[in-house]
Amino acid sequence: MCIGAIADDYTGATDLAVTLVKGGMRVAQLFGVPESPIDIGAADAVVIALKSRTIAPPDAVAQSLAALDWLRARGAHQVMFKYCSTFDSTERGNIGPVADALLEALQAPLALVCPAFPVNRRTVYMGHLFVGEQLLSESPMRDHPLTPMRDSNLVSLMAAQSRHTVGLVPHPVVARGADEVRSAIGKLQTDGRRYAVLDAIDDHDLRTIGQAAADHALITGGSGIALGLPANFGFTASDAPPVRPEVQGRSVVLAGSCSTATRAQIDHVRDIWPNWKIDAEALAEGPDPCADILAWARETPAGSPLLIHASDDPATVARVQARLGADRAGALVEQTMARLATGLRAAGFSRMVVAGGETSGAVVGALDLPALEICGEIDPGVPWTRTLSGPPMALALKSGNFGGVDFFDKAFKVLA
Ligand SMILES: Nc1ncnc2c1ncn2[C@@H]1O[C@H](COP(=O)(O)OP(=O)(O)O)[C@@H](O)[C@H]1O
Numbered sequence: 001m002c003i004g005a006i007a008d009d010y011t012g013a014t015d016l017a018v019t020l021v022k023g024g025m026r027v028a029q030l031f032g033v034p035e036s037p038i039d040i041g042a043a044d045a046v047v048i049a050l051k052s053r054t055i056a057p058p059d060a061v062a063q064s065l066a067a068l069d070w071l072r073a074r075g076a077h078q079v080m081f082k083y084c085s086t087f088d089s090t091e092r093g094n095i096g097p098v099a100d101a102l103l104e105a106l107q108a109p110l111a112l113v114c115p116a117f118p119v120n121r122r123t124v125y126m127g128h129l130f131v132g133e134q135l136l137s138e139s140p141m142r143d144h145p146l147t148p149m150r151d152s153n154l155v156s157l158m159a160a161q162s163r164h165t166v167g168l169v170p171h172p173v174v175a176r177g178a179d180e181v182r183s184a185i186g187k188l189q190t191d192g193r194r195y196a197v198l199d200a201i202d203d204h205d206l207r208t209i210g211q212a213a214a215d216h217a218l219i220t221g222g223s224g225i226a227l228g229l230p231a232n233f234g235f236t237a238s239d240a241p242p243v244r245p246e247v248q249g250r251s252v253v254l255a256g257s258c259s260t261a262t263r264a265q266i267d268h269v270r271d272i273w274p275n276w277k278i279d280a281e282a283l284a285e286g287p288d289p290c291a292d293i294l295a296w297a298r299e300t301p302a303g304s305p306l307l308i309h310a311s312d313d314p315a316t317v318a319r320v321q322a323r324l325g326a327d328r329a330g331a332l333v334e335q336t337m338a339r340l341a342t343g344l345r346a347a348g349f350s351r352m353v354v355a356g357g358e359t360s361g362a363v364v365g366a367l368d369l370p371a372l373e374i375c376g377e378i379d380p381g382v383p384w385t386r387t388l389s390g391p392p393m394a395l396a397l398k399s400g401n402f403g404g405v406d407f408f409d410k411a412f413k414v415l416a
């Protein structure tokens with residue numbers, strides 16, 4: 001195994017997996033650390049997806065170290081810790097604590113920090129993370145239900161979460177190529193820094209950084225930083241046609257993401273597709289709406305995909321959270337989505353798009369899927385996947401802010 005990756009959520013894991021597949025690698029994507037022997041075939045890279053982004057930091061560290069042990073026991077040459085391209089985290093973590101634990105376990109002198117993903121307009125300049133034209137802290141990510149991002153400076157964000165010191169390799173150095181990057185990293189190391197934030201504003205920068213990181217034991221970042229990694233192991237970009245999951249059945253979108261992109265995608269189909277809006281606040285009082293929603297789904301004519309969503313605008317989410325608490329509100333919606341997913345699968349909905357990282361974690365957990373095969377990409381960072389066990393299903397786990405406005409429609413058209 002050339003690369004062993006640990007992703008802090010399920011959508012992020014498929015995002016990384018498809019990047020490595022496009023780089024020419026055979027990739028196995030697993031959910032959680034396997035508890036029993038699992039066949040990873042001739043995988044060049046294994047991505048272990050955890051749902052560790054917003055859990056208590058000690059739990060995130062323990063799960064990540066267990067994943068690291070599993071990957072190292074199978075010969076992983078280089079380890080990547082994948083987190084969100086918008087650095088989704090809180091002051092207590094979990095990016096810093098997990099990175100620290102991995103750094104120490106691997107006895108790595110320093111690890112790179114680079115969430116840039118330019119194709120989805122996440123760039124890093126002078127250590128500051130931008131989403132499109134806006135600083136992260138001025139983007140809609142400042143109102144994320146679980147990880148509101150109110151600072152854009154990756155050096156200070158990482159320093160606040162980590163026990164170690166953090167330096168910067170600024171863009172003018174990255175633009176001068178891999179040798180300059182290596183030497184800047186060496187200087188930071190000599191100064192006692194254990195993390196280097198790297199600027200990257202386009203894919204060329206990311207390939208430079210990947211090249212400079214060839215002998216690093218640990219790399220941390222978004223999927224963008226993985227663009228340059230397969231080449232270090234002799235892989236060349238795949239020109240194989242995208243695999244289409246050949247799965248028959250009805251189509252449904254389950255959306256628990258309240259991100260701007262998902263809300264626009266919902267608006268795009270809401271007047272066309274049969275849809276059901278889950279009232280997050282009402283979930284606390286009951287009754288459980290799942291039976292009614294499943295009956296509605298079964299009775300709705302099969303001609304169109306269905307949309308089931310809890311997504312709301314920031315002001316409404318804030319009101320619900322003020323009443324229920326952010327964690328409880330999130331958990332109630334996630335548990336509802338999880339129950340719906342199993343009921344929908346049983347009712348023949350075997351083509352499913354799930355919008356939202358935490359939501360995807362809850363759904364995949366309920367469907368009890370140990371692994372997925374990565375198929376063709378729908379929009380950057382979001383592939384179709386196919387189940388490898390149990391009833392055949394095509395699943396697309398969509399990061400909240402990924403995908404064009406017509407993503408839902410486009411996803412099912414690809415399968416038609
Ligand atoms: N109406 C709502 N009110 C409060 N929380 C909500 C609502 N709808 C969804 N949520 C929660 O918001 C969180 C969204 O996170 P996630 O699924 O990771 O989406 P994203 O990928 O956009 O970050 C989930 O925990 C979800 O259950």
Ligand SMILES: O=C(O)[C@@H](O)C(=O)COP(=O)(O)O
Nearest residue numbers: 011012015084085357399400
């Ligand atoms: O890096 C990214 O932006 C994604 O791969 C990702 O991790 C997104 O997380 P969610 O928006 O919570 O799905």
